[in-house]
Amino acid sequence: MKFLEAVAEIETLPDIDSSTSPYFLTISRSGRSTSAFITLMPHNDGTWTATIGDLRDGSEIARDDGGAPLIxxxxxxxxxxxxxKVRRARSKPPTDPEKLAQAMKDGDAIERRFRQLEEVERRES
Known part of the structure; x- marks a missing residue:
């Protein structure tokens, strides 16, 4: 799947079209993150990384369950x-207890990482 195919697929989701899809998925060939929900970044060696944004002014590197950056x-x-990731974010909350527990865990992890980043920024300023 290429980036434009991914965008087209996201635009098939309810309430997402070409005017709103850049808030959900964008690409940064410069390596600078954006506040979009997902920013994909290609690297010279052919690998890709991603950031997860808060749709306002911040973003962080996407990480696996162990906390390592996703490559x-x-x-x-x-x-x-x-x-x-966009499909999960745009879907209704799961009713299955295990899936609901995982969704809550994911949300807690994201919130914890943002708090850690804010604390680091406060200390550095």
Whole structure:
């Protein structure tokens, strides 16, 4: 899957069209993150990374469950991950207890990381 295919797939979701899709998924060839929900960044070695933004003024590197930065082998892997992430974010909350627990865990982890970043920024300023 290429980036424009990922955007087209996201635009098929309810209440997302070409005017709103850049808030959900964008690309940064300069390596500078944006506040979009997902920003994909290609690297010279062919790998891709992503940031997760708060749609206001911040973003952080996308990380795996262990806290390590996600590094995608290629554009296809990065785009498939991004589409799945946007789909989950735009879907109704899960009713299955295990999936609900995982969703809560994911949300707590994101909130914790943003608090850590804010604390670091406060200390550095």
């Amino acid at each position: 995608f082998a290629d554009e296809d892997a990065a785009c498939r991950w991004a589409v799945a």
